[in-house]
Amino acid sequence: MLIRIIRRRRTPSQCWVGARSPAICCAIILVALSSLVSCGPKAARTHVVLLTEGIPPTLDPVAALDSRVDNPVINLYSALVQYAPGTTDLRHDLAASYEVSPDNRRYIFTLRDDVVFHDRSPVGAADVKYAVDRMLALKIGVWAYLTPVSGAEVLDTHRVALDLFAPFPGLLGALTRLYIGNATAIREHEFNGDFGQRWLQANDAGSGPYRLVSFQPGQQFTLERFPEYHGGWAGEHIESAVFRVIREEAARRIALVNGDADWIYLSSADTLEALSTEPGIQVNRDPTLNQLYIGMNTRSEHLSDPRVRRALALAYDYEGHIKYLMRGNAELAYGVLPARAECASPDAPRSRMNLAEAKRLIAEVGIQPGEVELTMAFEGTTGETPIFEIMRAGAEQLGIRVSAVDIEWDAKVENYALPETSTDLGTIWLFAPGPEAHHYLYTLVHSTQAGGGGNNFAWYQNPTMDALLDEAAEELDPDRRCELYREVETLWLADTPFAIGVTMVGLSAQRDNLKGYSVSLGHPLTQNLYPMWRE
């Protein structure tokens, strides 16, 4: 039989219905097709390939609140000020200098006069004003970080003033996300008063180190070096880069090991450990400011009592999360803030599991086992299912059942727009634009941030808390500001609107000949190409 099969395989015409083994014929066809590999276009590897998980829904810089958008945008656009790569040290970018008015409500920026957009037109004060006006009109995306900004005024071609409703010490940090686009180009493409949103979805109007070559929605985007970049090209840099979206981590891992990719995003500590022994591969564990919180809906019937919320927070296995789920690739927060945030203190009380105390609180409230059932929203597609499992296991110890609402981020935010559609518990990862405590605390527990798309998933409203947060937001003295935030922390821990989860450690892997990769704490989950080069 074997001899007969081999003989038949030699006759291509027999690869037909009557052949003895169509399966073998199919295998031959497949091998033949595969042999075309050498005929196909091979990547010349003059650039780097980065494999990410998230699809940027748009390239519009105003949407850079979303890290999927911030990733291309940080390479395509410039801002007035920016963090030095890998640090939270602010440096001038488009701005040559700035001065602050005595009442701290006006910042006057003098722009560099040698900066051009990718179409070679000069960057001027009018472009900065347009970026501010656009953000204030659209009230989307990065506006969330810049709500104290009331407007902008062009003083001359290279001087622009930013006005604030009130002093705002977090302004410069937040401005790292206000990317300046080419106002003329965007205006030319406005459609029905959309401030160019439609056009910017797939086009580039920036002055950043790289310009857009192509954007294939849902698949990839390609960037190439912009020769006239104002930062200059001294030293070694990357010529061009392809960011390809591959959702499945196993596929990204294969591509990296095969040399088809230079850098990949990882969400699993297991994959990181497996890759750490591969030759030619370097794994990265980068500290971040990305903090997990679990919102507890204070409007919910069962969670309106702070003792129940406190009990649930005490039932969460933080150590287990870090040790077993993340294999050590996560950190406990300092109090209510990530360890690297402003005002975070190692002396602050840290989240710990304490089942005895949790059970005591539940008994004090008088909840009987099986009496309470809660819902918890989480994003299974981004690996949050284990967080739900840990919460459920802890709650079960208290006789409380927790059921799953596996939901995407956008839909979760939609649900949290109204109290009646909000779940009892809900995960939220906070990706702040900088280390300022304001970005965490104001965003999560100020009453104005409840509902309507805000991050106050707890629907927490407390006038004392609001007053403290408002005062801290305007306080220019850093010591006094931290004192106020410590009062906020005390109030928070007493009321427990959120359980404070773990701080993420950014996981990624790369070919070891790729150098200069650095994560900016203010731009989480982005890959800034400018400092990178290939050895």
Added chain:
Amino acid sequence: MGRYVARRLLLMVPVLLGVSLLVFFLTNLLPGDPARAAAGRLATPEQLSAVRERLGLDRPLPVQYGLYMSRLVQGDFGTSLTSKQAVARELRLFFPATIELLLATMVIVVAVGIPLGVRTATARGGWFDRAFLGFSYMGVGIPVFFLALLLQLIFAGWLRVLPIAGRLGLETVPPPMLTGMYTVDALFAGQWATLVDAARHLVLPAMTLAVAGIAEVGRITRSSMLTVLEQDYVRTARAKGLSERTVWLRHALPNAMLPTTTVIGLQVAFLLGGTVLIENLFSWGGLGTYAWTGIFRLDIPVIMGITLISTVAYLFVNLGVDLIYTRLDPRIEYE
């Protein structure tokens, strides 16, 4: 026949109306606010009401539906609430990718499944027949995501002969858009390197999708062939001294093809809605990817557009299958 086709085409109108009505109202029952999806999650109440008014979302649902349909008959599927692009434009971008994948899958299913079915029927009980039955159980039962990862691991990971994901290589420029299907467009443009590259990228996702189809089509062909081979006219053909191959291919197979054609039609329909996972696993950038993002962002115009275009495609596949019946069996006539 012409009158039959015309009648079937006319009947599509109420079907499409029904589907659009159902999807429109069901989508509006989902939790969430389309106005917020359009205005952004931090929009003020004033902005929300302005967007609601601009999009007509403040009007009663039947009125909204009527407005949507009146625009639809002019070819306007509306504007995506999140990308701000015309849905028709985005469908033109994403739909051909799915069609290309679907066609490649069906070519594999037909080219492999039918010969396998015939071969196993004519060698019933042999080792090859038993092996195929084993394969068909596995093919139908294996989870598609697992199979995708397995194939990626073998062909892209170990053997390194096929690309792991995407529609084209990183440095391959898409061919000038004619149909939106890269293989076809590259062929028409005479860009052979691009054609080969696009074909290579098709192999793994198409193979993944084809495995279950091969199993089903193979089994149904085998079963039909076994029935047909018992018929008197087959015996007569053999008695006339025709070769076995002629008997199988000329006399038995065409008559065994009716149920196979039905299954192939069903496979196409299944694949139209079933590529979401595979497109995401292979970063295919087709209708599945578009549907994924549209659904999770509650982008009603996108959801409506995808549903309607898929329904139209399904109706045409059904019509095609019915017309093929008449070619396969001349006794079938439609009035």
